[in-house]
Amino acid sequence: MSPVEPPAQAEMTRRGLTRLFAPKSIAVVGASADPEKAGGALMTVLAGFPGAIYPINRSADMIGGKTAYPDVDSTPEPADLAIVAVPPSAVLGVLEQSAHAGVGAAVICTGGFAEAGEEGAALQHQIHELSRRTGLRVLGPNTSGFVAPWQLVHATFMPGVAELRPGHVAIIAQSGGVNLAASFMTAQRGLGLSLAVGIGNAVDVDFADVLDHVASDPTTHAVALHLEGVADGRRLMAAIRRTAAIKPVVAMKVGRSDIGEFAQSHTGAMVGDWAVAKAALEQAGAVVVENLTDLVDAVAVLSTTRMRPGARSGIGIVTGQAGPGLIITDALAAAGIDVPALLPETKSVIESLLPPLTYQANPVDTGRPGETFVEILQAVGNDPGIDGMIVYALQEHGTRDLVETLERDAHSLPPTVFVTGGPGAEIASQRAQLADKGIWTVDAPDRGAFAMDCLVTDARVRHLHAAAVDEHAGDQSTNRPGAEEAAMQIEGLTGHGNLDEAQGKAVLQAIGFATPRRVVCDETTDVEAAFVRLAKPVVVKLLDAEVTHKSAVGGVHLNVSTEADLQVALAATGAATSGTPRWLVEEQVGDGVELILGGVRDGSFGATVALGAGGTGVEWGQPPIVRTAPLTRAGAEEAVASMPPALLDAMGPSAVKELADLVHRLGALLATHPEVREIDVNPLRSTDQGLVALDAVIVLDDATGAGPERNQP
């Protein structure tokens, strides 16, 4: 609901979260001596906390060997953090008292709020109000809490969390259960955590708050986000942008499919459009993955190493066994990753190190790793076309020496993923050692390729971000092309709902779209006059803002070349409306590849543009490319380049360039004109004379600015 935070506000947030995530004292509200109760489990889990623990319980003097207090007001000092384990109906009172006592933050582990129906939602709203009014930071409700291993804070019921080691991965999950699942999956990969948080219903502390916190936390090297619904997409995007500039952010968004009802019951949040969320998160700078295993694997490798920014990073493959090397090569190719040819100098070094039977291109197949294996890695790594490497070697006697050498010489290699098969215990012990040196180890060739894909994606996302910064540093006026002209066209039209095709085309034309020569006709005599003036054949169309599918009702007549044709067209199109017909007469445009280009406003992420193949492609072709608006010029080019290669080939380079320009312009229009609810240019035809908008549907909000768009970029 709020605009992008100014730095001062962000700083305050961070300070607030320090009392939450790095407390010196903790009050356990609802503490119990019974370990089967939530308040008892909490006392057990918190046993290792080095600061003061204040059990809060009206009827006990001592709990777990510690003096108990009747309420948060009675503790010797105000606790930094109150962990609240009381029934929903008692939560508000505890929070009031906490705020009054000077407690810094509260975690509400209890469920039964917005996810449980109207009564719970009302209660949750009161907590929200209290937090805003008093400044008490509140995590939850409906979360399993959080774990901060460096601080030995285990603010959750789950007993096993005390085993989670401190490390450099931060997890921010919407679901408390997923937070714990992801934490244990990270631990299984030999890595420790800097912070693992379940956001829950996010009555106060949300993703953006925690992102800003971990962005400035030096123990966090990479961040994993698990998202279900996103209440305020633009606020999230801004926080990701700030964080990703400093350290990698990986995001997984649930809801590829229609799972609305169950999701709603879970956190009370709508799941939203997955494709939009994916695009928005990537545009903000996150590496977006599709499932929890990928989330954990991605944040693991990115907490270990990171490649230099690049549009298309070049990867070197070195393998001790051909079969697994082939799987890696295949997977990288399927992911569209460059495995460039090596320089002749590099090849001759490799040739001097290997017997002639091995494959010495990229991939380099060394045969069983021998004594020269690390020298080969160094040769490949030194090739100027190589930004990162993936290495396969089975765990054999020689490989054990290899791991030692790798550890020693890792500093002379580019970011490297090491894939190895063999007895599990050996691999696990090596993994953490190599990770400390910036080499990430996985045990399956395909997972190695996935890890490399994450490094490449992170490098690409950073490159796009750098390009955007350069662009913004340049001429500002190029970033909102045609917006002023469009404003003049739209002015006076607001409140109209659907624009008619002529009005819509005027807006498109104002921002730089080519449109056919045309005449608006109120009378049949106007049509006849227009027919004489325009080049033949013409198209005669019914002009009616309320008829958005004109062709389907017979409102479009093509190939009108003669006076006789014209009379037929007039009669037919006139019959397609029950009111008094108006017409648009246009010069007919030659054949060409048909595209669609449009934009709508997403409930979570605001303005979006979509582009893709037109015609039957809209119905059963590849899904369109979606991006949030505005796009940078580089972002628009990237969006166009993501369309099917055969379609780009059919359009040709000049139309591809023109399309990127139009995507850029349309994005700017949507971003600067919140009163534009929807635009559809269908079809946009690629002709010999360039791209021409053959139809235009534009829908304005009834009252300017009061539409579904809640947050402007």
Add this chain to the structure above:
Amino acid sequence: MSPVEPPAQAEMTRRGLTRLFAPKSIAVVGASADPEKAGGALMTVLAGFPGAIYPINRSADMIGGKTAYPDVDSTPEPADLAIVAVPPSAVLGVLEQSAHAGVGAAVICTGGFAEAGEEGAALQHQIHELSRRTGLRVLGPNTSGFVAPWQLVHATFMPGVAELRPGHVAIIAQSGGVNLAASFMTAQRGLGLSLAVGIGNAVDVDFADVLDHVASDPTTHAVALHLEGVADGRRLMAAIRRTAAIKPVVAMKVGRSDIGEFAQSHTGAMVGDWAVAKAALEQAGAVVVENLTDLVDAVAVLSTTRMRPGARSGIGIVTGQAGPGLIITDALAAAGIDVPALLPETKSVIESLLPPLTYQANPVDTGRPGETFVEILQAVGNDPGIDGMIVYALQEHGTRDLVETLERDAHSLPPTVFVTGGPGAEIASQRAQLADKGIWTVDAPDRGAFAMDCLVTDARVRHLHAAAVDEHAGDQSTNRPGAEEAAMQIEGLTGHGNLDEAQGKAVLQAIGFATPRRVVCDETTDVEAAFVRLAKPVVVKLLDAEVTHKSAVGGVHLNVSTEADLQVALAATGAATSGTPRWLVEEQVGDGVELILGGVRDGSFGATVALGAGGTGVEWGQPPIVRTAPLTRAGAEEAVASMPPALLDAMGPSAVKELADLVHRLGALLATHPEVREIDVNPLRSTDQGLVALDAVIVLDDATGAGPERNQP
């Protein structure tokens, strides 16, 4: 190269492989006392073998405490198995001697054969000849060998393999390195192996041989295949079909991308068309996966449990935590898996077991697993719509009791996948216990969904197989519809190369395709006569078998309604050829959805059919659906149902049914007429009058039966 084996031959093969995979005595040719040498490593790895070991070495008396022999002829008895670790040039001599001595089988671990160039290929061919001539079974060359843990046979150099436990998973990999990698990945999942084989260059023992061996091996419960190139696809399909009828087969085919050069250097095999291989393997009854992790996870779950055959299995989801449950629900939906509503009776049982706040539909969200958790599982499992279940519960104190209860009550549940997060060691110890009871445990929600997808796919593949058996048991004549009529049309045409459009349409018509009314015209006067006879408008086409893209060269004239139009059409189409023009004049068919339907012969798998959207869909739409031919009627329906849903909707149910019939007929034609090299019906238009073939390109082999098709089904 050979046809499907008769049972007697298969039985002989199996006996041959028993001496290979379950030897009572082993000769190690090239044995060495130096553990750094291959022949030394082998002696170490074989230390646990309970049978006789005969080290073969010309210059040593004793190796590793065992009497050494100068050659395989000198051992006290002919060894069942010779493991050959000598340089390539010495291999042939060793094999000759082995065959002469009565050795049963040889493993050649050495590389340097077909994968290394012409000289190696010639040597390999000699080994092939020797094997065929003498009956000596040969595994390899260019393989890391095999592991048979039940028999304590570790016929490979890799030292760690002695740690691999006996169990119920069989691995058959083209690459020795992949075989070892997959074996250790299986072990990490807590499972043992019945057999793990690297096929290598497959000079004799191939996938089909080993499949038949493990099919009849009672210790094998499921089989994983890793394939690079496939030399003889039909032989492989037949072996998969035999095996999958008894136990699950999972297959991974390398080569989604163009990785030809490196692949060729690896095993000397061509990688082939991935989409064809995927379809063929599935049609044969395998569960096809895309990467090695998936291969191991799939064979793991399928070695534990298997669902009853079904076209669309219904899955119940029960979760102790909503967030991970949501991830599972989303992933199942994305995989197109049914999560059906529960019966009212089931719901009322669940209602009586759960507090009101939880979500009680399918998925059932229990909140933290309580005492009634297993009862809820039983209630869901008893619902008649539920064929399998996926369960999520975090590892907490209560969950440990749950695991014990699950173990005890597993017999009363349908096939179940148990997903649990928590400390790794605990999960690992539970996994094997639960697996023995038919419940497979994984630690990530998405991997749980994947395991369930494998069970569902296996059930679907078996259902399709059952439908095919029923079909074959029915009227045989329906399985090759129209084949005889087509034969009459094709007779006399062979040797012609490309058929012209009129000949092609006659063939299509013979097998049941509708085609436009048409007249073949040798002279312009014929065209004029035809124009009078046919309904207007007509299409005038150049008739020339050598011009396959008629439209592109101006050889097609549409909308010919008047005599004037006709003269223009004649002149234009005549100008499109340098020779004497002939014409095809056709009644023009009304508009409709455009499709393509065709068939080619794949180098590995023989006859295939392809179907998909026509028009621009061919170029930048969804990729076409590919299947090997012949298809069963059910298989043809399944292929059509795999097209984009919006396209099926646009066609309507009657055209969908008709298309399945035509796919069935086209498949039968391709399967029974090896002289037909290629067929393209582009477009096949879905009109008000049904599907009409508007064009037909048919290419025949120059000499009947001498085409690239090597193996008929």
